[in-house]
Amino acid sequence: MVTSLQLADADPALAARVRYCRRLLNRRALVAAAASAVPLPGLDWAVDAALLSRLVPEINAQFGLTPDQLDKLPHHKREQVQKAVGAIGSMLVGKFITRDLVVRAAKAVGMRMTAKQAVRYVPLAGQAVSALMGYTAIRYLGEEHIKDCIRVMQAADLELPELLPGNKLKLR
Numbered sequence: 001m002v003t004s005l006q007l008a009d010a011d012p013a014l015a016a017r018v019r020y021c022r023r024l025l026n027r028r029a030l031v032a033a034a035a036s037a038v039p040l041p042g043l044d045w046a047v048d049a050a051l052l053s054r055l056v057p058e059i060n061a062q063f064g065l066t067p068d069q070l071d072k073l074p075h076h077k078r079e080q081v082q083k084a085v086g087a088i089g090s091m092l093v094g095k096f097i098t099r100d101l102v103v104r105a106a107k108a109v110g111m112r113m114t115a116k117q118a119v120r121y122v123p124l125a126g127q128a129v130s131a132l133m134g135y136t137a138i139r140y141l142g143e144e145h146i147k148d149c150i151r152v153m154q155a156a157d158l159e160l161p162e163l164l165p166g167n168k169l170k171l172r
Contacts, residue, residue: 004146013160014153018146021059025142028055029135036134037127044134051138056145063149064161065093077156084155093145093152 004022008014028051035047060066070078085093152158 002147004143004150007147007150007154014150017062017160018150021062021146022143024055024058025139025146029138029142032138033131033135037131039127044130048134048138052141055142059142059145059149060093061161063153064158065149065152069161073158077158080156081152081158084152087155088148088151093148 004018005015008018032044032048032051036044038044057066061069064070065081070081073081153160
């Protein structure tokens with residue numbers, strides 16, 4: 001399976017942006033893991049939905065794929081992006097993120113989420129497994145979204161946007 005860094009390998013600026021987005025993703029996945037370990041019904045789903053509804057637009061913005069950024073593109077570029085999004089099949093690139101979209105994306109890892117609900121009630125070991133599953137579910141969804149963004153950018157031949165205020169990328 002190809003990773004987002006492998007997709008961006010030919011472009012150092014794109015690879016730096018991917019590393020930045022992965023750091024965001026790792027932080028959010030750790031929060032999801034902590035919420036998954038707490039044995040309160042529904043808490044993890046609420047936290048996951050909140051995390052994803054904030055994370056996905058941040059990732060979109062890093063790649064110039066928010067609805068506002070896309071509206072500023074010339075008409076022919078917007079059409080290229082729409083074709084690329086359609087070809088890739090992403091439901092989160094270039095869209096306003098709603099609760100419904102987050103829930104549909106979470107269904108992609110639905111079995112993990114269901115198992116996570118059941119296992120958390122086993123003392124200690126169950127909570128650890130639940131936390132691990134929460135972490136991996138968010139990481140998987142985020143990594144797939146980053147890859148979709150890269151593929152759309154490459155297919156539509158888009159340039160990376162300027163860094164957003166407050167973002168400090170480190171080129172390594």
